[in-house]
Amino acid sequence: MTADRDRRTAYGARDLGAVGGTDEDLSVLFGTSTALFASMAGPAHVLEAANPAFFAAIGGGQRERTGVALADLMPELTAQGFIELLDRVHRSGERHVGRGARVTIGPDAREAYFDFTYEARRDAAGNVIGVRMIGVETTQVRQARRLAAEQRALLEQIARQAPLPEVLDGMWRTIEELSPEVLVSVLLADADGRHLRHGAAPSLPGFYNRAIDGIATGEGVGSCGTAAHRRRHVIVSDIATDPLWDDFRGLARRAGLAACWSTPILARDGRLLGTFAMYLRTPRAPQDTDLALARVFAHTAALAIERHQAEQARRAADAREKAARDDLAFLLAAGTALAGRLDETQTLQRLASLSTPALAPLAAVDVVEAGRVRRVAAAAADAGARDLLLSHTPVHDAEDDAVARVLASGTAEVSRRAPSSPGPWSALGVTGYVCVPLLDRGRPFGAFTLLFTRGHSFDGHRVTLAEELARRAASAARNARQYAQRAALVRDLQSGLLLPDLPDIPGAQLAAFYHPAGEGLDIGGDFYDVFPRGDGSWAFVLGDVCGRGALAATTTALVRHTARAVAGLLEDPVDVVKAVDKALNDRFAHQNNGFVTLVHGHLTPGADGLAIQLVRAGHTPPLLLDADHVVSGVEAPGGLLGIGIPPRLTARRLTLRPGESLLLYTDGITECRATGTAQYGETRLAKALAAVPHRPAAADIVRTLAEDVRAFVGGREVEDDQAALVITAVGPTPAG
Numbered sequence: 001m002t003a004d005r006d007r008r009t010a011y012g013a014r015d016l017g018a019v020g021g022t023d024e025d026l027s028v029l030f031g032t033s034t035a036l037f038a039s040m041a042g043p044a045h046v047l048e049a050a051n052p053a054f055f056a057a058i059g060g061g062q063r064e065r066t067g068v069a070l071a072d073l074m075p076e077l078t079a080q081g082f083i084e085l086l087d088r089v090h091r092s093g094e095r096h097v098g099r100g101a102r103v104t105i106g107p108d109a110r111e112a113y114f115d116f117t118y119e120a121r122r123d124a125a126g127n128v129i130g131v132r133m134i135g136v137e138t139t140q141v142r143q144a145r146r147l148a149a150e151q152r153a154l155l156e157q158i159a160r161q162a163p164l165p166e167v168l169d170g171m172w173r174t175i176e177e178l179s180p181e182v183l184v185s186v187l188l189a190d191a192d193g194r195h196l197r198h199g200a201a202p203s204l205p206g207f208y209n210r211a212i213d214g215i216a217t218g219e220g221v222g223s224c225g226t227a228a229h230r231r232r233h234v235i236v237s238d239i240a241t242d243p244l245w246d247d248f249r250g251l252a253r254r255a256g257l258a259a260c261w262s263t264p265i266l267a268r269d270g271r272l273l274g275t276f277a278m279y280l281r282t283p284r285a286p287q288d289t290d291l292a293l294a295r296v297f298a299h300t301a302a303l304a305i306e307r308h309q310a311e312q313a314r315r316a317a318d319a320r321e322k323a324a325r326d327d328l329a330f331l332l333a334a335g336t337a338l339a340g341r342l343d344e345t346q347t348l349q350r351l352a353s354l355s356t357p358a359l360a361p362l363a364a365v366d367v368v369e370a371g372r373v374r375r376v377a378a379a380a381a382d383a384g385a386r387d388l389l390l391s392h393t394p395v396h397d398a399e400d401d402a403v404a405r406v407l408a409s410g411t412a413e414v415s416r417r418a419p420s421s422p423g424p425w426s427a428l429g430v431t432g433y434v435c436v437p438l439l440d441r442g443r444p445f446g447a448f449t450l451l452f453t454r455g456h457s458f459d460g461h462r463v464t465l466a467e468e469l470a471r472r473a474a475s476a477a478r479n480a481r482q483y484a485q486r487a488a489l490v491r492d493l494q495s496g497l498l499l500p501d502l503p504d505i506p507g508a509q510l511a512a513f514y515h516p517a518g519e520g521l522d523i524g525g526d527f528y529d530v531f532p533r534g535d536g537s538w539a540f541v542l543g544d545v546c547g548r549g550a551l552a553a554t555t556t557a558l559v560r561h562t563a564r565a566v567a568g569l570l571e572d573p574v575d576v577v578k579a580v581d582k583a584l585n586d587r588f589a590h591q592n593n594g595f596v597t598l599v600h601g602h603l604t605p606g607a608d609g610l611a612i613q614l615v616r617a618g619h620t621p622p623l624l625l626d627a628d629h630v631v632s633g634v635e636a637p638g639g640l641l642g643i644g645i646p647p648r649l650t651a652r653r654l655t656l657r658p659g660e661s662l663l664l665y666t667d668g669i670t671e672c673r674a675t676g677t678a679q680y681g682e683t684r685l686a687k688a689l690a691a692v693p694h695r696p697a698a699a700d701i702v703r704t705l706a707e708d709v710r711a712f713v714g715g716r717e718v719e720d721d722q723a724a725l726v727i728t729a730v731g732p733t734p735a736g
Helices: 002-019 023-030 052-057 082-092 139-159 164-178 206-212 222-230 249-255 288-338 344-355 383-391 402-409 460-497 550-567 573-585 681-690 698-713
Strands: 035-041 046-050 096-105 110-122 128-137 183-189 195-200 234-236 259-266 272-280 362-369 372-380 413-415 430-440 443-453 508-515 526-532 538-545 596-606 609-617 623-625 631-633 651-656 661-665 722-729
Touching: 035 052, 035 110, 052 128, 082 096, 082 110, 082 128, 110 139, 139 164, 139 288, 164 183, 164 195, 164 288, 183 222, 195 206, 195 222, 195 272, 206 249, 222 234, 222 259, 222 272, 259 288, 272 288, 288 344, 288 460, 344 362, 344 372, 344 443, 344 460, 362 383, 362 430, 372 383, 372 402, 402 413, 402 430, 402 443, 430 460, 443 460, 508 526, 508 698, 526 550, 526 722, 538 550, 538 661, 538 722, 550 573, 550 596, 573 596, 573 609, 609 722, 623 681, 631 681, 651 722, 661 698, 681 698, 698 722
Parallel strands: none
Antiparallel strands: 035 046, 035 128, 096 110, 110 128, 183 195, 183 272, 234 259, 259 272, 362 372, 362 443, 413 430, 430 443, 508 722, 526 538, 538 596, 596 609, 609 651, 623 631, 623 661, 661 722
């Protein structure tokens, strides 16, 4: 049993060793279990023999003697029932085993715990002549287990990112329970390591904590300031006489503090994080166990503080990132609004509206026309203030007018007072302004002014936003002219990526549907293609490229051209898709536009319909519509293409009988939404297909699907491209 106990102790030490502190610290804290032995004679239990461990456990000194009844040597045992246990063993001869027994020893009432066995001593005839005691003190083991449990609890708090005050609260409670005479204080270092701030010290008087909050680190600044400065333990056994406390001795006396042992809390890179102090109300030097306890918990505090600082840094970074995202979102939304198909006046009116109250409570826009300044827009939360601001017109050549100066210089002007020129500034309560030029190819044609009132302030960040907003507004007119040219170019390029006409296939009907997202300013990523393989069979493909724009167009072209190039050379459609994946992964890094999903297959007309082999690579499963309008999915497992991981592909074989159809579609159809509704979804898609006429043509299926999707979104612009391809078997073509 002793060996088992020692092993459990060793395991506890290993757990804490992973947390911090040296093996020596943990050995001091945990101690070593030592066996106790004592032999007693007669019914009076006279102590005949005992080992040193026994005498050490009962207090040593005057108690280290034999020939004395145990009740006289340790009178405190009688009230605790241990003499009665000895009597029982002596009378019955039966052994008694105690586990974790609590014993109060000596005049100082030291609390200790023991595992022990009382065994009867017998003579040659078998008569009981005394009692033998064999045991081991488990006090330190119990303390070690408790310490390990408390450490684990603290580590769990740190791991789940509990607030630092909560972790420090648990720490001081643990230490003060383990060492009741100790008062704990944790001070936290400023970022520069030059000052210490209050962290946790609930048992110290409030006035004392307030007085030392913010003390400097340095030699002679009490125990904590000095420990922080030296980066090592500082032990003051008597505050009343130690020179380190010269400046704080009166404060300590008022708080009833007589000793202070301080340990620096250091980060893994050596930075000062704070100090961990143990105060006492009577002068005393620390024991080895006190110092070991301080080192262990100082390390735990370091983990908690480092985690807290990391979390604070993350939150600050998140706040900065959120502010940047908010700014970007504001500018993107403003840019979108300004870049609409509006004339110059409407654009500048939108500029004023967008800036209030997001940037300032008041805004105005002025332009130069025929050598004169004209105010074309004003915005304010109050209609009266807006009209008053709109009625004021700056003077073009007035030296005291901010708008005139900005138009002349082409540079922004910022002031934290009202404009000096005549105007309704007092009535509007103006306390500052930012005036930014509107430039066209470097030449000012107008000015954008933000006016601030009492209770509203601005900084460099807001000035930068105003300048960027003005820049976007100034270029909006030119962008509007470029819009039509770009839209025409996109339409031409998109039409080149899609088939102008689907081919005629014997025994089959084909129909397709394509609807780009948004206003058609970007090239979409959805595509489809159908082409002959040269042996009487045909290849078909429908897919979706991640992203939009020119890069999406290049990826679409690469997929289509690769499929067309290899489909006639490779019998298995799986090999064709693998060739496409290789082409995507072999692109130059600057050409890489993300992953691709697709469905590719081979189609062969036959006497009983259309024989199809198809492969699905990360795409939405095709749907099969039989002659009875039953809709079912065509499963074929397969992964994404172009991600650098070889896809696991499986070809699926099926035959389309006359009157049956196969629908390939992109997720832009099933994932589209109408205002206040869920997605279109596979269920509605299946219902739409089931509602087509009996034995429908491919064009009927496409028309029904397109009309149902259009009715679902209610004229709202969709957020993703939509494409569909329908293959319908109509039977073999009669011989001519």
